[in-house]
Amino acid sequence: xxxxxxxxxxxxxxxxxxxxxxxxxxxxxxxxxxxxxxxxxxxxxxxxxxxxxxxxxxxxxxxxxxxxxxxxxxxxxxxxxxxxxxxxxxxxxxxxxxxxxxxxxxxxxxxxxxxxxxxxxxxxxxxxxxxxxxxxxxxxxxxxxxxxxxxxxxxxxxxxxxxxxxxxxxxxxxxxxxxxxxxxxxxxxxxxxxxxxxxxxxxxxxxxxxxxxxxxxxxxxxxxxxxxxxxxxxxxxxxxxxxxxxxxxxxxxxxxxxxxxxxxxxxxxxxxxxxxxxxxxxxxxxxxxxxxxxxxxxxxxxxxxxxxxxxxxxxxxxxxxxxxxxxxxxxxxxxxxxxxxxxxxxxxxxxxxxxxxxxxxxxxxxxxxxxxxxxxxxxxxxxxxxxxxxxxxxxxxxxxxxxxxxxxxxxxxxxxxxxxxxxxxxxxxxxxxxxxxxxxxxxxxxxxxxxxxxxxxxxx
Numbered sequence: 001x002x003x004x005x006x007x008x009x010x011x012x013x014x015x016x017x018x019x020x021x022x023x024x025x026x027x028x029x030x031x032x033x034x035x036x037x038x039x040x041x042x043x044x045x046x047x048x049x050x051x052x053x054x055x056x057x058x059x060x061x062x063x064x065x066x067x068x069x070x071x072x073x074x075x076x077x078x079x080x081x082x083x084x085x086x087x088x089x090x091x092x093x094x095x096x097x098x099x100x101x102x103x104x105x106x107x108x109x110x111x112x113x114x115x116x117x118x119x120x121x122x123x124x125x126x127x128x129x130x131x132x133x134x135x136x137x138x139x140x141x142x143x144x145x146x147x148x149x150x151x152x153x154x155x156x157x158x159x160x161x162x163x164x165x166x167x168x169x170x171x172x173x174x175x176x177x178x179x180x181x182x183x184x185x186x187x188x189x190x191x192x193x194x195x196x197x198x199x200x201x202x203x204x205x206x207x208x209x210x211x212x213x214x215x216x217x218x219x220x221x222x223x224x225x226x227x228x229x230x231x232x233x234x235x236x237x238x239x240x241x242x243x244x245x246x247x248x249x250x251x252x253x254x255x256x257x258x259x260x261x262x263x264x265x266x267x268x269x270x271x272x273x274x275x276x277x278x279x280x281x282x283x284x285x286x287x288x289x290x291x292x293x294x295x296x297x298x299x300x301x302x303x304x305x306x307x308x309x310x311x312x313x314x315x316x317x318x319x320x321x322x323x324x325x326x327x328x329x330x331x332x333x334x335x336x337x338x339x340x341x342x343x344x345x346x347x348x349x350x351x352x353x354x355x356x357x358x359x360x361x362x363x364x365x366x367x368x369x370x371x372x373x374x375x376x377x378x379x380x381x382x383x384x385x386x387x388x389x390x391x392x393x394x395x396x397x398x399x400x401x402x403x404x405x406x407x408x409x410x411x412x413x414x415x416x417x418x419x420x421x422x423x424x425x426x427x428x429x430x431x432x433x434x435x436x437x438x439x440x441x442x443x444x445x446x447x448x449x450x451x452x453x454x455x456x457x458x459x460x
Contacts, residue, residue, distance in 0.1 A: 206337050226283070
């Protein structure tokens, strides 16, 4: 760019020379040299690389209508990850909204991703945007000064992205990452053909109604719930759903984060209900596949009487995986309330945990944050329309091609009063280890509530 101050000053000097005709010619000329003209940046393109080494990102210049902006982003998503295509489509669409901006996105193996990010922060070679998850990523990112606060940038998006979606993505009361979809969550799927056969026209709303329904199902030889006996992951859905609907969202978050103790009568009550469900035959522990695939399959297909389950308690994205059968007779709901004074309806374990964040580096961070919000919004839409994951952004577009179950999960998320993450994202690892590993023994009654709580509190 030319230095217009120098040009103006030289014109004035020339005029003075012509009038005065003095020997001050040298003193009146400008001593500021004219800057070299900048070469224009090429037309923006989306560059997708699989990185093998930590690259040095290009800093984002302050954008103006005449400037080109190059942004960089790192992800731990593989090319075959379910989010890959939604990301690529979102980036391509953004070129229409920001024609002077291109995004270079690089993918790393999940095993090395965060260490590369940390090293880049130490070396001052961070990209502009990074993919993060709640928990340690956010905590360490903020404490190291790596992440840029998004509170101001969020203001224009309040109507499209509700405040509750940031529950797991804040630190010190400030937002540091932008959610794009729900990969987890805990929801109750009910086979309404089976429920109606025992006189239930809707999914049970309270634990007493659930017990009544289970008794009627057992009388007809139908297993209400099934889970793999030694699979702690499947059992977390039962344990944490019971904890939420017994303790309530606020108290459960305090327990998860260590603000209050697990040695709590509400926790003992929830454990007692889990063990009672197993003892009564409401929850049958069994299955050949330790990942629970047989349980899922038989819930969908109703192929065998002994596996003809009325309910499936699992994550929100299961609605996408189960496919179009969800359009028929399966309803998605919250787990029934145990203690109405605390664990009310409208409280769901389903806070988004996958997100993107803006790195706190040189450049126009407000512009980068705006771009990141627009990117997350589009990824949410494309992933939902492709039935990859339920959305967390408001659905203000046609979703008639999405199956009914996935739409139901989306509606539950949008209408919920409170969303919290599951224990794996917020518990300290030394406590989560025994919690997860001992769940099969808790469910089977091998250990009691006091032993379970003691192991969590001591980490043994």
